Amino acid sequence: MTVEYVVQLADEKGAELFWNWRKIRATMRAMRFLGLLLLAAVVRAAEPAASEGVSAVQGAIGGQLQLLQLPGAPALKWRTEVQPRRRGLVALTTADGVGTHVQIETVLDGGNVTWKIVDAKLELPAWESALAAQLGKAVEGLHFAGNVTVTGSGTLQGGAVVGEVVIAVKAGRLSNPDAGWALDGITLGGNFAVSSGRDEVRSTAPLTLTVATITTKRFGARNLAIHGTLSNVRTLALSSARVEIAGGDMAAGATSVSLSPLKFLAEVTINRIGLQDVAALVPSALRYGHGRIDGTAQLGWAEGDFDYGKGHLTLRDDEPAEVTLHPFPGLFTSWMDRRLRWAMHHVPRWLVRWPGQELENAELGKTAIEAKSLDVTFSHDLDEQGRSAIVRLEGVTKGPSRTQVDLSTNVYGPLKPFIRLGTEGEATFSIGK
Numbered sequence: 001m002t003v004e005y006v007v008q009l010a011d012e013k014g015a016e017l018f019w020n021w022r023k024i025r026a027t028m029r030a031m032r033f034l035g036l037l038l039l040a041a042v043v044r045a046a047e048p049a050a051s052e053g054v055s056a057v058q059g060a061i062g063g064q065l066q067l068l069q070l071p072g073a074p075a076l077k078w079r080t081e082v083q084p085r086r087r088g089l090v091a092l093t094t095a096d097g098v099g100t101h102v103q104i105e106t107v108l109d110g111g112n113v114t115w116k117i118v119d120a121k122l123e124l125p126a127w128e129s130a131l132a133a134q135l136g137k138a139v140e141g142l143h144f145a146g147n148v149t150v151t152g153s154g155t156l157q158g159g160a161v162v163g164e165v166v167i168a169v170k171a172g173r174l175s176n177p178d179a180g181w182a183l184d185g186i187t188l189g190g191n192f193a194v195s196s197g198r199d200e201v202r203s204t205a206p207l208t209l210t211v212a213t214i215t216t217k218r219f220g221a222r223n224l225a226i227h228g229t230l231s232n233v234r235t236l237a238l239s240s241a242r243v244e245i246a247g248g249d250m251a252a253g254a255t256s257v258s259l260s261p262l263k264f265l266a267e268v269t270i271n272r273i274g275l276q277d278v279a280a281l282v283p284s285a286l287r288y289g290h291g292r293i294d295g296t297a298q299l300g301w302a303e304g305d306f307d308y309g310k311g312h313l314t315l316r317d318d319e320p321a322e323v324t325l326h327p328f329p330g331l332f333t334s335w336m337d338r339r340l341r342w343a344m345h346h347v348p349r350w351l352v353r354w355p356g357q358e359l360e361n362a363e364l365g366k367t368a369i370e371a372k373s374l375d376v377t378f379s380h381d382l383d384e385q386g387r388s389a390i391v392r393l394e395g396v397t398k399g400p401s402r403t404q405v406d407l408s409t410n411v412y413g414p415l416k417p418f419i420r421l422g423t424e425g426e427a428t429f430s431i432g433k
Contacts, residue, residue, distance in 0.1 A: 058082060058083055058084055059081075059082055060079060060080065060081045060082065061079070061080050062077070062078055062079030062080065063077075063078060064076070064077055064078075065077075065078050065095065067130075070130045070133070070134065071129075071130065071133045072128075072129030072130040072132065072133045073127060073129075073130040074097040074098040074099060074100055074126050074127070075097055075098075076095045076096065076097040076100060077095070077096050077097065078093060078094065078095040078096075079093070079094050080092070080093040080094075085107075085109070087109050087110045088107070088108035088109045088110060089107075089108050090105065090106070090107050090108075091105070091106045091107075091108075092104075092105050092106075092118075093105075093106070097126070098123075098126045099122060099123030099124075099125060099126025099127065100121075100122055100123070100126060100127075101119065101120070101121045102117075102119070102120045102121075103117075103118040103119040103120070104116065104117050104118060104120075105118050106156075112155070113155060113156035114153070114154070114155050114156075115153065115154055115155070115156065115161070115163065116152070116153040117150055117151050117152045117153065117165065119151075120149065120150035120151070121147065121148070121149055121150075122147070122148040122149075122150075123146075123147055123148075124144040124145055124146045124147070124148065124172070125143075125144060125145055127144075128143065128144050131144065137304070141176045141177075141178050141179065142174060142175070142176050143173075143174070143175050143176070143177070144172075144173070144174060145171075145172065145173035145174075146169055146170060146171050146172030146173060146186060147169070147170050147171055147172075148167065148168070148169050149167075149168045149170075150165055150166070150167050150168075151165065151166045152164055152165030152166060152194075154194070157197070158197065159197070160195060160196050160197025160198070161194065161195070161196040161197075162194070162195045162196075162197070163193075163194060164191060164192065164193050164194070164204055165191075165192050165194055166189075166190070166191050166192075167188070167189070167190055167192065168187075168188065168189050169186060169187060169188035169189075170187055171185070171186075171187075172185070172186030172187065172188070173185075173186060174186060180216060180217040181214070181215060181216040181217070182214075182215050183211045183213075183214055183224075184211070184212055184213045184214075184215075185210075185211060185212025185213060186209070186210070186211050186212075187208075187209070187210045188207070188208070188209045188210075189207065189208050190203060190205070190206075190207030190208070190230070191203065191204045191205040191207075192204065192230065199233065200232065200233065201230065201232070201233045202229075202230050202231060202232055202233075203228075203229035203230040203231075205229075206227055206228065206229055206239070207227070207228060207229060207230065208225070208226070208227055209224075209225075209226040209227075210223075210224065210225050210226075211223075211224040214243070218277075218280050218281060219245065219246065219277050219280060219281070220245075221243050221244060221245040221246075222243075222244050222245075223242075223243065223244045224241070224242070224243040225240075225241065225242050225243075226238065226240075226241045227239045227240050227241070228240075228257075231256075233259075233260075234258065234259050234260045235256060235257070235258060235259065236256075236257040236259055237254070237256060237257075238252070238254060238255045238256070238257050238264070238266070239253075239254055240252065240253060240254070241266070245273065245277070246273045246274035246276070246277035246278075247272060247273070247274045247277075247292070248270070248271050248272030248273040248274065248292060249271050249272070250268050250269065250270050250271070250273070251268065251269050251271075252266040252267060252268045252269075252299075253266070253267055255267070261303075261304075262301055262304075263300070263301060263302045263303075264300045264301060264302075265298050265299070265300035265302070265307060265308075265309055266298070266299060266300055267296065267298060268296065268297050268298070268299045269296055270293065270294055270295040270296065270297060270313065271294055272292045272293075272294065272316065273292060273293050273294075274289075274291075274292060275289035275290055275291040275292060275293055275315070275321060275323070275374075276288065276289050276290055278293065278313075279323070283326065284326055285325070285326055286323055286324070286325060286326060287324040287325060287326050287365045288323070288324040288368070289321075289322070289323045289324070290320070290321060290322050290323075291315055291316065291319060291320065291321025291322065291371065291374075292315075292316045292318075292319060292321075293313050293314060293315055293316060293374070294313070294314055294316055295311065295312050295313035295314055295376075296311060296312055297309075297310070297311030297312070297313070298310050298311060298380075299311075307380075308378075308380055308415075309379065309380050310378070310379045310380070311376075311377070311378050311379070312375075312376070312377050312378075313374075313375070313376040313378075314373075314374070314375050314376075315371060315373055315374035315375070317373075320370070321370070321371040321374070322368045322369060322370050322371055322395075322398060323368065323369050323371055323374070323393070323395075324365055324367075324368045324369070325362065325363060325364075325365050325369070326365055327363070327364045327365045328363050328364075329363060329364065357401075358397040358399040358400075358401050358402075358403045359397065359403055359405075361397070361399070362397050362403075362405065367397050367398055367399050368397075368398040369393070369395045369396070369397055369398065369405050370395045370396050370397075370398050371393060371394070371395040372394045372395045372396075373392070373393070373394045373395075374391075374392070374393050374394075375391070375392040376389060376390070376391050376392075377389065377390045378390075378411075378415060380414075380415075382412075382413075382414075385410070385412075386412050386413070387410045387411060387412055388411050388412065388413060388414055388415045389410075389411035389415060390408070390409070390410055390411070391407070391408070391409045391411065392407070392408050392409075393405065393406075393407045393409075394406050394407075
């Protein structure tokens with residue numbers, strides 16, 4: 001570390017404070033929280049002198065700092081100014097770099113050391129490389145934007161920084177261009193107790209996270225609001241969450257969220273979700289849908305991917321609904337023998353009206369089905385018969401004959417390969433009656 005300094009000293013013990021560069025460098029390399037621990041270095045070095053009555057220390061030191069524990073973090077130019085006071089001293093440390101400004105005041109009063117974050121602002125793009133180095137695969141392919149402000153105060157106890165900080169994120173954006181999704185308009189506000197000695201961070205008041213818009217290749221959402229408390233540095237106790245999606249909304253109650261690695265499974269209530277957006281999530285089963293559904297589902301995240309548990313969806317009856325199937329040859333007409341099938345395709349329609357023709361068009365996705373009821377029960381775990389879902393559909397074909405459709409279908413095998421949240425690749429959907 002290169003140090004530039006101007007010093008005015010009252011006696012030799014004061015000189016020891018500023019010339020002990022090796023001790024200052026060692027303390028700085030241990031810093032976890034930039035501003036707080038910059039001050040801790042100055043205060044800890046000054047503590048022995050002050051305790052023996054040296055209070056007339058005045059001067060300034062500064063230099064260039066590269067945070068060795070945060071590879072990829074911007075280089076910082078820092079400066080600490082020290083002023084004497086009756087029983088000790090006051091140190092004001094400022095650190096500036098690309099997208100970074102931190103100013104912290106430390107007061108040594110007798111044997112007591114207190115700190116205060118006067119001003120701290122970070123621009124997330126400048127710290128993107130550092131976050132990627134710290135979090136690894138958890139943030140691979142992600143891009144960050146937004147502004148972070150931090151205020152707080154506390155004490156230095158036994159060499160550990162202890163206190164409370166207030167963190168606010170505004171105009172945030174989190175995106176993964178390769179995967180095709182983005183979260184825009186992110187705001188976060190929370191109060192946290194910190195202790196560097198115990199590596200502790202926890203909420204002292206409920207925190208709030210909001211996201212204005214969510215976009216993916218398959219669907220969009222808006223007005224996500226999450227409320228909860230940080231139990232410790234790795235666990236979020238979620239109290240409630242709600243998001244507007246597909247013309248309706250989804251809400252979750254209390255659940256525990258593991259942050260490292262990210263893992264949770266929440267009980268979600270589904271209200272008036274558009275059937276067309278559900279169809280977009282399972283394109284290998286539904287070509288199109290119209291109407292609205294209610295239900296409940298266990299939804300979450302695990303092992304870097306979307307996760308789910310049990311669920312039950314039903315069609316609302318307060319507006320018209322219809323579905324168009326992905327082609328399933330024989331779904332409705334497999335009961336017909338060869339002669340009836342031959343007649344259905346060769347006998348003129350003006351001579352005989354064959355209901356089987358509309359059924360065949362419906363199973364091939366050429367004709368929509370006006371749905372009177374739709375009931376879907378699903379689970380992550382297969383039942384004794386190997387089923388992951390049971391689908392019941394009642395309605396009529398949308399054609400001249402308006403043929404009755406009454407279908408109960410079993411879905412075999414895991415559902416996850418058929419749920420498309422904007423991922424690449426196709427899956428073949430196989431069902432059985």
